Amino acid sequence: MLELSILGFLHEEPLHGYELKARIQSLSGHIRPVSDGALYPAITRLVKAGLVEQRTRPGSSAAPRRTLSLTAAGRADLEARLRHPKDAEITDGQRFFTLLAFLRHLPDPAEQAEVLRRRQSFLDAPTSFFYRDGEPVRAEEASDLFRQGMLRVARATAVEEKAWLAEAIEALES
Amino acid sequence: MLELSILGFLHEEPLHGYELKARIQSLSGHIRPVSDGALYPAITRLVKAGLVEQRTRPGSSAAPRRTLSLTAAGRADLEARLRHPKDAEITDGQRFFTLLAFLRHLPDPAEQAEVLRRRQSFLDAPTSFFYRDGEPVRAEEASDLFRQGMLRVARATAVEEKAWLAEAIEALES
DNA sequence: GCTAGCATGTAAACGGTTACATGATTAG
DNA sequence: CTAATCATGTAACCGTTTACATGCTAGC
Numbered sequence: 001m002l003e004l005s006i007l008g009f010l011h012e013e014p015l016h017g018y019e020l021k022a023r024i025q026s027l028s029g030h031i032r033p034v035s036d037g038a039l040y041p042a043i044t045r046l047v048k049a050g051l052v053e054q055r056t057r058p059g060s061s062a063a064p065r066r067t068l069s070l071t072a073a074g075r076a077d078l079e080a081r082l083r084h085p086k087d088a089e090i091t092d093g094q095r096f097f098t099l100l101a102f103l104r105h106l107p108d109p110a111e112q113a114e115v116l117r118r119r120q121s122f123l124d125a126p127t128s129f130f131y132r133d134g135e136p137v138r139a140e141e142a143s144d145l146f147r148q149g150m151l152r153v154a155r156a157t158a159v160e161e162k163a164w165l166a167e168a169i170e171a172l173e174s
Numbered sequence: 175m176l177e178l179s180i181l182g183f184l185h186e187e188p189l190h191g192y193e194l195k196a197r198i199q200s201l202s203g204h205i206r207p208v209s210d211g212a213l214y215p216a217i218t219r220l221v222k223a224g225l226v227e228q229r230t231r232p233g234s235s236a237a238p239r240r241t242l243s244l245t246a247a248g249r250a251d252l253e254a255r256l257r258h259p260k261d262a263e264i265t266d267g268q269r270f271f272t273l274l275a276f277l278r279h280l281p282d283p284a285e286q287a288e289v290l291r292r293r294q295s296f297l298d299a300p301t302s303f304f305y306r307d308g309e310p311v312r313a314e315e316a317s318d319l320f321r322q323g324m325l326r327v328a329r330a331t332a333v334e335e336k337a338w339l340a341e342a343i344e345a346l347e348s
Numbered sequence: 349g350c351t352a353g354c355a356t357g358t359a360a361a362c363g364g365t366t367a368c369a370t371g372a373t374t375a376g
Numbered sequence: 377c378t379a380a381t382c383a384t385g386t387a388a389c390c391g392t393t394t395a396c397a398t399g400c401t402a403g404c
Contacts, residue, residue, distance in 0.1 A: 002391080018355050030301040031265050038392050040357055045391095065355070091205050094268060097324055104318040112320075127204040144278040145345065146286075149338045150271055156334035157327065164323045171319065176363085192383050212364050214385055219363095239383070 001089075001098050002034075002042045007070065007078040008102030010052065014069035017043055027101055031094070043068065051077050082106045082115070090118050093157075113172040120165045123158055175263075175272050176208075176216045181244065181252040182276030184226065188243035191217055201275055205268075217242065225251050256280045256289070264292050267331075287346040294339045297332055 002024070009015060009023045017040060024034045046052040051074035054066045070078070082103055089095040096119055106112050176198070183189060183197045191214060198208045220226040225248035228240045244252070256277055263269040270293055280286050 016355080017357095021355095030299075031267070032262060035393060036355095036357070037359090037394070041391080044357095088206065092268075093205070094266075097328075100320040100324050103320045125204075145342055146274040146277045149335075149342055150274050152338055153331065153335045154271075157331040160330035161323075161327045164326055168319055168323055190383080191385095192381095195383095207365095209365060210383095210385070211366070211387090215363085218385095 001095050002038055003046060004078070004081055004098055004102065006039075006042060006046060006068075007051065007074060007081070008105065010068055010070045011075065011078055011102070011105050014067050016065040016067050018065075020068065028094075028098065046074070049077075050074075078102070079106060083111055085115060085118070090115075090122050109172045113169050116165050116169050116172070120162070120169070123162055123165070175269050176212055177220060178252070178255055178272055178276065180213075180216060180220060180242075181225065181248060181255070182279065184242055184244045185249065185252055185276070185279050188241050190239040190241050192239075194242065202268075202272065220248070223251075224248075252276070253280060257285055259289060259292070264289075264296050283346045287343050290339050290343050290346070294336070294343070297336055297339070 005024045005027065006020060009020055015023070020043075021034055021036070021039055024039075028034075043052065043054075047054055047068075051071060052068050053071050053074075054068050056064050056066050082099065083106060085096075085099055089099055099115070103112055103115060106115075179198045179201065180194060183194055189197070194217075195208055195210070195213055198213075202208075217226065217228075221228055221242075224245060226242050227245050228242050230238050230240050256273065257280060259270075259273055263273055273289070277286055277289060280289075
């Protein structure tokens with residue numbers, strides 16, 4: 001997901017590491033901070049894989065900046081990641097949100113809709129946090145206050161997301 | 175979080191690894207599957223730390239079962255984890271939900287309310303996924319359909335969760 | 349002169365994923 | 377007899393966290 005964010009932001013414009021960190025932080029930093037120890041090695045991996053190019057710009061300020069930009073291979077790779085997300089990127093809300101943040105970089109609206117449809121069918125499959133004797137537990141009868149809250153919030157989220165997905169798929173297909 | 179789930183479920187009753195896996199799966203397995211390669215080493219860690227005891231029950235069925243139960247130290251440790259969650263367990267919805275699933279095991283309602291209040295103040299701090307010129311971006315004016323969706327869903331979730339938190343804290347304090 | 353912000357990196361430890369490996373019991 | 381389920385584990389790999397490390401520039 002970190003790699004996807006790097007590729008995604010670089011698709012918009014060339015950036016150096018520090019600025020990239022700020023962008024990623026504004027995307028998901030309030031939930032989970034971005035550490036240098038994750039970011040710089042990830043950049044190095046992408047450079048080694050030929051997906052990202054770097055030009056060192058000395059002087060401007062402080063340590064010499066490495067301005068990063070996507071290569072053609074990088075752009076292709078980003079699109080592939082968006083087009084064919086792994087299961088975990090569909091089921092895990094956190095990861096799916098990261099995907100959504102960059103889904104506009106998939107040029108074909110039909111392919112965008114396809115990704116949304118995968119999320120939709122995941123949400124349509126009835127899932128409940130707790131089971132008692134094999135039966136899903138309803139919010140009202142959950143064993144305690146806290147589990148009631150989990151169910152209530154999860155349900156409200158699912159309702160809103162399903163509504164949005166339906167609208168968005170409609171819009172993309174017209 | 176895996177360790178918390180193990181301690182949490184064992185607080186309710188002694189279980190063997192396979193049954194533990196089923197419980198954890200029903201909690202969060204639809205979002206992210208639980209792998210044996212994570213579960214069994216986690217159990218071993220907890221046993222080594224003296225938080226979990228195991229009795230091998232041969233014969234019952236298939237491979238010999240190791241029935242796991244919490245030690246006194248394990249119960250104390252679980253309560254400490256619930257009482258003083260790390261920041262990431264408050265800010266990350268996924269982890270906070272895991273916390274919620276076992277918060278009933280904190281005996282003091284005032285301490286339960288304190289945990290909810292931490293989540294509340296995190297949600298009350300204005301956070302926006304995207305910033306343009308330092309200003310948070312509103313859902314309606316987000317750059318594309320997908321980011322609009324992210325903002326819309328995130329907002330609906332926050333609204334519902336805040337409402338529940340307020341009610342729950344009220345209930346716990348009366 | 350000092351602190352905050354800019355800017356980049358490395359290394360150890362940790363935890364999780366994936367794949368491999370084994371073997372018993374039960375239902376069809 | 378054979379597939380599904382029960383039941384437990386190991387090992388290689390991978391990415392993240394945490395801590396450490398460096399040094400410049402701008403404003404107070």
